[in-house]
Amino acid sequence: MPLREANSVEGASLASIRDFAEPARQRVGYELYRVQCGIAPSDWKPLSSIGPNVREIRIRTTDEFRVIYVASFAEAIYVLHAFQKKTRRRQSMIWRLRRCDFENY
Numbered sequence: 015m016p017l018r019e020a021n022s023v024e025g026a027s028l029a030s031i032r033d034f035a036e037p038a039r040q041r042v043g044y045e046l047y048r049v050q051c052g053i054a055p056s057d058w059k060p061l062s063s064i065g066p067n068v069r070e071i072r073i074r075t076t077d078e079f080r081v082i083y084v085a086s087f088a089e090a091i092y093v094l095h096a097f098q099k100k101t102r103r104r105q106s107m108i109w110r111l112r113r114c115d116f117e118n119y
Contacts, residue, residue: 027081030096037075042096045071049085068094 031042045055049071057072067086073079078099085091 027093027096031081031093034073034079034096034098035075035077038073038077038079038098041073041075042071042079042081045073045081046083046091046093049083049091064094 031039034042048055055069055071057074058069059072061068061070061082064082065084068082068084071081071083073081080095080097080099081093082095083091083093
């Protein structure tokens with residue numbers, strides 16, 4: 015199976031990943047590579063509340079990081095959002111915005 019491209023729906027996703035600490039950034043790269051190869055990430059969960067086939071990669075280093083992506087398209091993986099998790103609760107406004115981004119794509 016050929017590798018799919020890792021495309022970003024928003025330029026902010028790439029900027030956010032670049033702001034991650036080095037160990038987390040390396041782990042994100044490895045996990046996205048696994049997705050490109052058709053292998054599930056090491057730690058993930060579905061986010062069906064945002065849209066079909068939307069998943070969250072969970073990165074746990076000294077801090078916690080999240081990458082939300084869609085990989086249901088044959089040509090590419092689309093990163094919708096990347097952030098450092100600072101609280102245990104979800105921020106509903108962010109989720110509503112991401113759902114709108116997904117629906118508009």
